[in-house]
Amino acid sequence: MAPLKLTNNNLAQISASSQGETRVPTYQRDGAVKEGIVHVGVGGFHRAHLAVYVDQLMQNHGVTDYAICGVGLQPFDAAMRDALRSQDHLYTVIERSAKGSVAHVVGSINSYLFAPDDREAVIAKMAHPDTHIVSLTITESGYYYNENSHELQSEHPDIQFDLDPANEKTPRTTFGFLYAALARRHQQGLNPFTVMSCDNMQKNGSITRHMLESFARLRNPEIAKWIAEKGAFPNAMVDRITPQTSPADKTALAEIFAIEDSWPVVTEPFMQWVIEDKFSDGRPAFDKAGVQLVKDVHAVEEFEKHKLRLLNGSHSAIGYPGQLAGFQYVHEVMAHPEFNKFVWQMMQEEVKPLLPHIPGVDIDEYCKTLMERFSNPTIMDQLPRICLNASGKIPQFIMPSIAEAIWVTGPFRRLCFVAAAWFRYVNGVDDSGQTFKVDDPMREELQAKARAGGTSPSELLQIKNLFGDDLRSDKRFLQEVTTAMEDIARDGILKTLPKYVYN
Numbered sequence: 461m462a463p464l465k466l467t468n469n470n471l472a473q474i475s476a477s478s479q480g481e482t483r484v485p486t487y488q489r490d491g492a493v494k495e496g497i498v499h500v501g502v503g504g505f506h507r508a509h510l511a512v513y514v515d516q517l518m519q520n521h522g523v524t525d526y527a528i529c530g531v532g533l534q535p536f537d538a539a540m541r542d543a544l545r546s547q548d549h550l551y552t553v554i555e556r557s558a559k560g561s562v563a564h565v566v567g568s569i570n571s572y573l574f575a576p577d578d579r580e581a582v583i584a585k586m587a588h589p590d591t592h593i594v595s596l597t598i599t600e601s602g603y604y605y606n607e608n609s610h611e612l613q614s615e616h617p618d619i620q621f622d623l624d625p626a627n628e629k630t631p632r633t634t635f636g637f638l639y640a641a642l643a644r645r646h647q648q649g650l651n652p653f654t655v656m657s658c659d660n661m662q663k664n665g666s667i668t669r670h671m672l673e674s675f676a677r678l679r680n681p682e683i684a685k686w687i688a689e690k691g692a693f694p695n696a697m698v699d700r701i702t703p704q705t706s707p708a709d710k711t712a713l714a715e716i717f718a719i720e721d722s723w724p725v726v727t728e729p730f731m732q733w734v735i736e737d738k739f740s741d742g743r744p745a746f747d748k749a750g751v752q753l754v755k756d757v758h759a760v761e762e763f764e765k766h767k768l769r770l771l772n773g774s775h776s777a778i779g780y781p782g783q784l785a786g787f788q789y790v791h792e793v794m795a796h797p798e799f800n801k802f803v804w805q806m807m808q809e810e811v812k813p814l815l816p817h818i819p820g821v822d823i824d825e826y827c828k829t830l831m832e833r834f835s836n837p838t839i840m841d842q843l844p845r846i847c848l849n850a851s852g853k854i855p856q857f858i859m860p861s862i863a864e865a866i867w868v869t870g871p872f873r874r875l876c877f878v879a880a881a882w883f884r885y886v887n888g889v890d891d892s893g894q895t896f897k898v899d900d901p902m903r904e905e906l907q908a909k910a911r912a913g914g915t916s917p918s919e920l921l922q923i924k925n926l927f928g929d930d931l932r933s934d935k936r937f938l939q940e941v942t943t944a945m946e947d948i949a950r951d952g953i954l955k956t957l958p959k960y961v962y963n
Contacts, residue, residue, distance in 0.1 A: 466721045468566065473955040474565065475720060482717055485550075485567035487518045489527070491886075494590045495570050496526035496744070498653075498751040500533060500634055501597040502540050507566065508553055508596060508702045508727040510658050515568040518747040525590070526744040531582055533598075533634065541574040543723040549944045552713060556838035562729075563717040565783050575637070579630050580961065586641030586653065587829035588592040592741040594641075595656040596668070598634050600852065603661075603671055608925050612674040623678050624770040637674040642676075642691075643683050652743040654692040662764060662856065665736060666757065673749055692740035695757045697764040699771065700731040701833060703841045728839055730829065734763040766823065769811045771830055772857040774803050777833065777874070779846040781881040784890050785953040789840040794834045798954070801961045804831060806874040814864045847885070851902040855926050866934050873940055880944030881953065883920050886910045891952035902926075915946045 461477060464470045471484045487493075497514065499506060515525040532540055544551065548570045555562045575582045586594055596602070604613040612635075613619060621627055622636030631637050639745065642652050642951075652757075655672065658662035669691070676684035696795035709726050713719050715818040733748070737753040747753050754760055775790075782793040793799045807827050815823065858878050886906040888898045900906060905923065913919030917938065921927045931937055 461718045462618060463718045463720040465665065466550050466552065466719055468548040468550070471550075471565065476565075477718055482563045482719070484565040485515065485519055485524075487853050488524070489548075489567050489568070489570055492524070493518070493527040493570060494525040495529040495585075496590060496592045496742075497528045497595055498531060498586050498591050498593070499528050499569075499595045499597070500531045500637070500707075501599070501602070501735055502530035502532060502537070502544075502569070502572065503597060504702045504705060504725050505698075505700065506530075506595075506597045506658065507551060507569070507725045509576060509698060509700050509731060509733065510597075510830060511566055511568045512553060512564075512603070512731065513733065513746060513749045513751060513787060514744070515564075515566045515742050517746075518568055520743065521748050523744050526592070528568050529585055529591075530569050530572040531575060531585075531637075532572070533575045533582075533632075535576060538576075540723065541572055542772070544569065544572050546722060552719055552721045554709065554713060554724055554726045555729045557729050561712075561716065561838065563713065563719065579637075582603070583629065583631075583638055583640045583644065586637060587644040587646075587648070587650075589650055590854065593654045593656050593739070593743065594638065595658055595730065595731075596634065597658050599659065600661060600849075601699075602634055603659075604635070605667055605671055610670075611840055612671050614674070614678060619675070623675070625679070633674055634760050638674055639679055639683070642687060643680065646683055646686050652687060652691045653741050654694065654739045654743070656694055656696070656735075658698050660698055663695055663757070663761075663767070665693040665738075690740060692738045694736040694738045695760045696733065696735040696931060697760055697767055698733050699767055700727055701839060701841060702727045703839055703845060706840075708726065720783075726839070728833055728836055730833055731921035732767075736760050740854055747942055755870060762818050763821075766815055766818070766821070766826065768857055769815060769861055770827060772853065773811060773878075774807060774830060775846045776850075776854060776857050777803055777806055778876045779843050780850070780878065780885040781953045781957070783843045783847055783896060784881060784885055784948070786890055786892055786894070789836040790834055790846065791839070793843070794831070795837075798957045798961050800831075800835075802832070802874060802957060805961060806878075810865065810871050810873075810875050811861050813870060814861055814868075844897070849901065850882060850885070850958065851900050851906065851926060854879070858882075859927065862937060863928065864929050866930060866937060866947065872937070874960050876937065876940035877944045877956075880917070880948060882939045883910060883913075883917055883941070883945055884948050886920075891948075891954070915942070915949045918942045919943060 475484045552562045618632045622631045640917045657668045734752040787793045864874050909919040921932050
């Protein structure tokens with residue numbers, strides 16, 4: 461059967477031709493619903509996560525006042541604008557697992573605004589009384605957050621542009637749009653909308669609050685005070701592996717499910733969202749769709765610690781040594797018996813003992829689920845994706861476990877091996893001598909330090925915004941990392957790895 465273009469008019473036919481195997485939205489859309497959520501940064505993760513939760517609420521629970529208006533701020537967002545508009549803002553989520561693939565057409569994104577076309581339209585949309593939540597997936601750079609001072613990068617040219625009152629109706633940054641819309645709502649006597657970060661950052665809500673309030677204080681202290689008193693910025697932990705969509709994914713969707721979709725999303729069956737239940741202007745019943753609502757930031761941080769140390773830490777253990785050993789995909793690394801044992805033993809023996817107990821959470825089951833997710837051969841998750849921007853990841857995912865193990869004199873040999881592999885990785889040359897791209901904002905400094913240090917970690921450890929004195933001064937840590945670096949340099953990853961695994 462020839463594939464059908466994904467549009468409102470073709471939904472019934474798509475559903476009928478698949479004998480009901482492809483789920484399509486049967487709820488009303490367009491003018492029949494209110495757009496209660498404005499989302500900035502419509503990429504793969506948003507469309508596999510928040511938009512899916514909202515789709516479930518609309519489909520299964522009759523929610524009609526929290527449809528999503530997508531917003532793109534950057535020139536490259538024009539491609540998403542065109543893709544969504546060409547198919548009535550519908551798109552397909554393809555869930556892949558070893559059991560097979562499932563396709564689900566999502567309709568929760570009801571419209572899309574491309575800011576370079578009409579910046580005023582975006583401000584007006586955020587300021588509209590129907591908007592209760594403005595959510596964000598803008599990546600870390602979009603927050604203009606200085607990781608050293610923990611303050612807003614107020615001297616950045618884009619922030620400076622948006623701070624000029626003359627530019628209030630033509631902002632460039634997320635904070636410029638948020639401020640302009642909130643100032644308008646303040647003037648109209650409305651509540652501030654909730655600003656809900658869905659980015660994979662620790663304390664994402666707290667950082668968003670601090671950055672926006674700092675921006676507002678520089679523009680108008682009265683508005684800043686109102687935001688501080690009335691606004692809400694819930695912290696959240698988000699999780700769903702979402703690789704970049706490839707041309708092969710579009711072809712497979714057309715061949716297997718007979719759907720022509722210009723930008724589908726490929727993801728795994730698993731998804732999780734833990735969010736602080738703090739909203740300033742109402743919220744949908746997220747819990748009905750499986751979202752875990754918790755009372756405070758501390759509860760979020762406990763879930764977050766589990767994820768950062770176990771999922772993201774294990775991704776580091778797969779990514780940096782895996783790329784040095786010449787692997788391309790996460791599942792290929794996990795199919796190697798020694799690597800598989802290494803990841804499991806690191807989680808169980810070195811990371812798990814350092815984590816908090818969360819009532820109702822079986823940490824061993826969580827670890828088993830992670831092993832299944834990493835081993836999923838259908839996701840085709842590429843190692844360069846999980847190795848991206850390591851200077852912002854290793855200090856969050858690996859070093860805190862090492863620091864705590866130092867404090868309690870716990871085992872940490874495998875964690876030290878991962879650190880050593882990363883120190884080797886930053887050179888951009890694998891064990892067979894092939895070069896690869898190191899995509900990191902600190903690449904030049906890292907590579908200069910790596911060259912100067914050779915098989916010693918001493919030079920890299922001098923980068924004080926990445927590593928603390930507790931690491932630089934601990935003899936046990938220095939010895940373990942140095943030994944691992946020497947062994948990797950001499951023998952390569954695959955010959956060194958068995959020293960860190962028991963059968």
